[in-house]
Amino acid sequence: MAVVLQINDNGHTEISGAYPFRSPCDLIVMWDSSKVIYLADGVTGSGLAREIFKSVNNGVNWTKVYTNGSQLGDSSDVQYRI
Numbered sequence: 160m161a162v163v164l165q166i167n168d169n170g171h172t173e174i175s176g177a178y179p180f181r182s183p184c185d186l187i188v189m190w191d192s193s194k195v196i197y198l199a200d201g202v203t204g205s206g207l208a209r210e211i212f213k214s215v216n217n218g219v220n221w222t223k224v225y226t227n228g229s230q231l232g233d234s235s236d237v238q239y240r241i
Contacts, residue, residue, distance in 0.1 A: 180212075193217070197224075 185199035196214045198221070211225035 181209075 180198065180200045182201045183198055184201040185197075187197040189195040189197075194215060194217050196218055198212045198214075200210045200212060209227060210223055212221040213224045214221050
């Protein structure tokens, strides 16, 4: 299990919420609203995303917005409409 930590307090605050992320591999914070965060969760050691989660409240709660039983590839191979 991996956790996601806030950077503005030197990593002292966990923002993973109730989700035990397996292997977070990509994190996007929306430039126009820092409360909106997207996180790709992958397969440990592969660097590949399998699920995408979204938080609209700085990581307090997460909603799974995409899942794929097969591997997506790395995030540069996939385009998302956000």
